[in-house]
Amino acid sequence: MLLSAEKHNAAQTDLAFQRCINPLCGATYDAMAIHTACQQCGELLDIAYDWDRAALPSSLAFFEQMWARRNDPVRFSGVWRFHELLPFAPQDKLVTVGEGQTLLQQTDAVGRYVGLNAGQLHLQYEGMNPSGSFKDNGMCAATTHAGLVGAQRAACASTGNTSASLALYCSATQRMKAVIFIGSGKIAYGKLSQALDYGALTIQIHGDFDDAMVRVKEVSKEMGIYLVNSVNPFRLEGQKTVMYRVLEALRWEVPDWIVVPGGNLGNSSAFGKAFMELKEHGLIDRVPRLAVINAAGAATLYELFENRGVRWNEGRIDSDPIDQYNQKMDQDGIRADTIASAIEINRPVNLKKCLRALDVMDGVVRKVSDQEILDAKAQVGAGGFGCEPASAASVAGAKRLREEGVIAPSDRVVCVLTGHELKDPNATVAYHAGDQEMFDKVLGSRGVTEAKFGNGSVAVENDLDKIIEAIRKHG
Numbered sequence: 001m002l003l004s005a006e007k008h009n010a011a012q013t014d015l016a017f018q019r020c021i022n023p024l025c026g027a028t029y030d031a032m033a034i035h036t037a038c039q040q041c042g043e044l045l046d047i048a049y050d051w052d053r054a055a056l057p058s059s060l061a062f063f064e065q066m067w068a069r070r071n072d073p074v075r076f077s078g079v080w081r082f083h084e085l086l087p088f089a090p091q092d093k094l095v096t097v098g099e100g101q102t103l104l105q106q107t108d109a110v111g112r113y114v115g116l117n118a119g120q121l122h123l124q125y126e127g128m129n130p131s132g133s134f135k136d137n138g139m140c141a142a143t144t145h146a147g148l149v150g151a152q153r154a155a156c157a158s159t160g161n162t163s164a165s166l167a168l169y170c171s172a173t174q175r176m177k178a179v180i181f182i183g184s185g186k187i188a189y190g191k192l193s194q195a196l197d198y199g200a201l202t203i204q205i206h207g208d209f210d211d212a213m214v215r216v217k218e219v220s221k222e223m224g225i226y227l228v229n230s231v232n233p234f235r236l237e238g239q240k241t242v243m244y245r246v247l248e249a250l251r252w253e254v255p256d257w258i259v260v261p262g263g264n265l266g267n268s269s270a271f272g273k274a275f276m277e278l279k280e281h282g283l284i285d286r287v288p289r290l291a292v293i294n295a296a297g298a299a300t301l302y303e304l305f306e307n308r309g310v311r312w313n314e315g316r317i318d319s320d321p322i323d324q325y326n327q328k329m330d331q332d333g334i335r336a337d338t339i340a341s342a343i344e345i346n347r348p349v350n351l352k353k354c355l356r357a358l359d360v361m362d363g364v365v366r367k368v369s370d371q372e373i374l375d376a377k378a379q380v381g382a383g384g385f386g387c388e389p390a391s392a393a394s395v396a397g398a399k400r401l402r403e404e405g406v407i408a409p410s411d412r413v414v415c416v417l418t419g420h421e422l423k424d425p426n427a428t429v430a431y432h433a434g435d436q437e438m439f440d441k442v443l444g445s446r447g448v449t450e451a452k453f454g455n456g457s458v459a460v461e462n463d464l465d466k467i468i469e470a471i472r473k474h475g
């Protein structure tokens with residue numbers, strides 16, 4: 001049954017609050033407060049709800065009614081269509097630019113590459129969002145909260161997609177000015193071009209994402225600028241909906257695996273919260289397993305989870321191995337380094353929430369080389385679904401887990417393709433072009449030695465017979 005708009009809005013003005021993720025602390029804050037960490041213990045914050053007073057549906061099929069309401073911009077949105085599951089703002093205050101019109105694509109071509117039985121691999125194609133990546137799922141939620149608290153400026157550090165998304169939302173809504181921080185030389189041109197074109201103030205600092213993240217936190221605090229990095233718990237509320245759409249596309253059947261690239265670990269954290277809540281509400285009967293895939297050159301989560309045994313442990317996380325690993329990185333001067341620039345991050349801010357997600361979803365972590373990433377990306381492209389390098393880490397990771405026997409051939413697997421093919425054409429062209437100089441320049445230093453699935457262009461003289469001959473030979 002649909003709720004009337006009035007009842008719905010009335011029910012949702014005071015349902016939400018912010019809560020420290022550390023169960024030993026559990027401090028709470030008003031939903032209108034602007035915090036990116038607990039003021040008592042410094043841990044991350046969650047958005048929590050008084051679910052007893054919320055208008056929760058009794059089954060996920062409830063949301064099918066929204067498909068008939070596509071002329072309402074709120075219900076057209078692939079995020080706000082699920083408003084009942086993230087009711088922190090009234091409907092008339094929700095910001096949307098039509099995000100979340102994304103598809104779950106079943107593909108046997110890529111499924112064979114991964115090693116799955118026919119019908120079992122699905123790609124959640126988030127590159128179809130307005131700014132070309134999954135970030136829009138979270139940005140509509142963060143800018144909604146920013147609007148509620150009257151922010152004039154919003155900032156982020158970014159490897160490119162968060163900034164493109166923030167810049168788009170600020171220009172499309174004309175409500176706030178976007179201020180973005182990027183590490184010079186650490187952003188793919190497709191993404192930089194978006195921030196510039198959408199009119200964001202773009203601050204390039206000498207350093208990488210981890211450096212930019214430290215600075216943007218300092219500057220936001222100092223200048224009272226609203227921060228939209230994924231330490232912002234409202235953003236992650238929006239990102240939960242990627243999983244709702246996966247379930248929707250599977251007619252509410254839970255898959256066996258969700259495989260996602262890991263960078264700052266916002267997505268994996270949001271997915272864990274989504275499934276934790278759905279299970280608590282009795283809206284699903286089981287939770288899928290989670291695989292978070294790091295690039296080998298930026299594998300902090302892998303190192304801590306798989307090699308050093310760091311676990312959520314009901315919130316009592318042993319911080320010693322984390323501190324020791326961070327110190328070691330500092331001492332040895334280790335910086336993140338991968339062709340998958342979107343996930344070139346060594347100090348993931350959502351580490352602890354991700355550990356919780358791995359716990360809830362019986363997760364595993366793997367790291368894959370840049371060679372594996374680019375080969376998987378070429379397969380995703382040849383299968384008809386382009387993606388940027390970071391996204392292909394999910395497919396490369398699924399293949400690895402299949403080979404290890406952790407994923408069975410009969411498992412139903414969803415790999416999240418986080419960003420659009422056109423975000424980073426340099427990596428794609430360098431892989432395919434067959435130009436050794438370009439290959440060495442862009443990929444050589446990253447341990448990529450061959451373009452196994454390279455599809456270079458064929459140079460032919462501008463002569464009809466020669467062109468026909470070339471097509472006969474190569475086609």
Ligand code: F0G
Pocket residue numbers: 133157158159160161162163230261262263264265266267268342343388390391418419
């Ligand atoms: N894939 C893409 C295409 C991304 O842009 C990112 C993160 C990730 C995966 C990793 O997601 O951080 O939730 O683990 N990009 C951020 C940015 C860091 O600034 O655009 P995560």
